[in-house]
Amino acid sequence: xxxxxxxxxxxxxxxxxxxxxxxxxxxxxxxxxxxxxxxxxxxxxxxxxxxxxxxxxxxxxxxxxxxxxxxxxxxxxxxxxxxxxxxxxxxx
Numbered sequence: 001x002x003x004x005x006x007x008x009x010x011x012x013x014x015x016x017x018x019x020x021x022x023x024x025x026x027x028x029x030x031x032x033x034x035x036x037x038x039x040x041x042x043x044x045x046x047x048x049x050x051x052x053x054x055x056x057x058x059x060x061x062x063x064x065x066x067x068x069x070x071x072x073x074x075x076x077x078x079x080x081x082x083x084x085x086x087x088x089x090x091x092x
Contacts, residue, residue, distance in 0.1 A: 043055045
């Protein structure tokens, strides 16, 4: 397996080993795990312990809305561009 970055003019093979693919998979998951773990601490620091329940509930509500809206937006993006590649990634 390999990951190929396409910038419109040429394709570059960035990762061809399983170790590289594992790194690409583990890195985003660990970053999201840190965010989930620290969310409660950040809410307490910003709003105080008395507002923890309300703030955590609202945080989960908006996170759920984002999860529900993400898939249809990705499908719409694919229908418009016929590609899963985001133009933002090609600008790097």
